Structures are given as C-alpha cells and as structure tokens.
Amino acid sequence: MKSPLRTITRLLALFILSTCLSWWWFSGADMGWTKTYVTIPATDEITGIPYEVKKEKFVPGVDFVAVGIGLSFGIFAASFLFSPKNPKIQKP
C-alpha cells in the first residue's frame, strides 16, 4: 500500500497547480505582471481632463503563475521524501 502522505502531498501539488492556472486563465490570462487594482477611464465634465478611477481587483499575472508552478513542483519534489510504502503496515 502506498504511503498516504506521499499521495496527499502530490494531490496538494496538483491542487495548487490547477488552482493557480485556472485562476489565471479565468481572470483573463493576463500576460503582464500581477495587479492589485485596475483602472477605469473617466473624463471630468467641466475641465475635460481624462483621469483614471482605481478599482481594487486582484488580476493574476505571469509572476503569479510562475510562483504557483514553482510551489507545486517544490511540493511534488518534497513528496519523494516520504517512503513509497506505509511503514506502519508490516508484511507477515
């Protein structure tokens, strides 16, 4: 029987990778840096000055994806530290 810790660690790595990629993808697959706000263009009626209204929004970028991939590969690599077999189960 395989070690549950090894399986759990690998599932965690897979979860982090898939969450990170799908979050990035469904947020618009932004190819720039991660942003914590977006801007909405507006114009002042009286002066005609164009300005930007800031709206707080987390937009994951390629750095977010890189961190997610790095973290999941790190956890996957760490899974090899656990024994492939459950040490508690003794063979007869």
Add this chain to the structure above:
Amino acid sequence: MKIQVLALTALLATQAFADEIAFDFKDPKGVNNIVFKLDAPLESISGTTNGISGTISADPAEPEDIEGKIIVDAKTLTVPNPLMQEHMLGADWLDTAKHPEITFEIKEVLNSKKDGNSGTANVKGVFTMKGVSKEITVPVTVTYLPGRLGDRTGGKMQGDLLVVRTNFQINRGDYGIKQGENLDKVSDVIDISLALAGSAPKK
C-alpha cells in the same frame, strides 16, 4: 513732485498685478492626475498620482505672464503591482523617504500663442526629482475657464479654473535613478503626461 511720481509708480504696479490670478492646483475632486510610463520587456509600466499641489499665478490676458510651482508628493506615485511599487519608492529608485517631493518650477514662458481662452506655449522650468534639479522645456496647453469653478463644486465656490496639460519625457538616469542600470528591464526614458485643473475662488 516726488509724491506724484511715487503715487504714479504705485498705481502702475497695482495695475500690472491687478489681472494676475493665483490658481491652486490641490484638487479636492482628485481628478488632477499625472501619468508616467516606462517601457519594459514584459509590459510597459504605467503609474499615476493624484498627490498634486502647488500654485500658478497667471494673467489670462498675458499668456507669457505665468509663474508658479507644481509639487507632487512622491509617496503617492502608484503602479498596479505592489512589489514593483515597493521597489519604485525604495532607496534604490525614487528614495521617497529622503526625497518626498517632485517639483516643477516655472521660470520662463516662450512662444506663447493665444486662441480665445486657450493657448499653447513652451514653458522653461526647473524639474527636481530625487534631489536632482535640471532645467527643461515642456510644451504646455492652457485653457482658462472663467466662472466655471461653481459648476465643478456644485455651487459651493465661485471662481475661475485654469486647465494645464502637457506631455514630455525625461531620462531617469539624469536624475540619479539607476543611471545606466537595469536598462534591459526598464527603459531610461519616462513618458510623463499631466492634466491639471487649478482653481481660483473669488473672495
């Protein structure tokens, strides 16, 4: 005779400054903004600030008769990426702890052209950033909006507005910001766009 000369001088001096209006560029609406852009390999870095103050004294009838200073609170410069912002305001880049203000002081107005309540000119002034001051000339468009402050404040204040717009470029290296460094990551040239409205309430 002396008294008459003094009185005439005083009268002329009063006349000369009678039409000059002081416009305050601290905008309670937060519309006044400066946008700065730097090219970078992944995407161009674009940031803004609303932390603008300063006063410009102008005579709407005499476009070349402008003086004043625009002040930017350097700590209010923002970019959408928090790590990038931390680096930008940090000691290696803008060092806002030591140099909290970016300023432009008007010294001279050249080649002014007036068209109704609008005008264009080249404004020579001293631009100071990170403690380094350099004389630069920027193309400016100015629009005078007499009596429009009331429309902007919902009638709370009456007065005039002065709208100033300009686009110009500076090199960060000239102001001691990583001169000749990180050119593969961030360009040396910074594009700056200003769109500011100053108000002169009537007393």
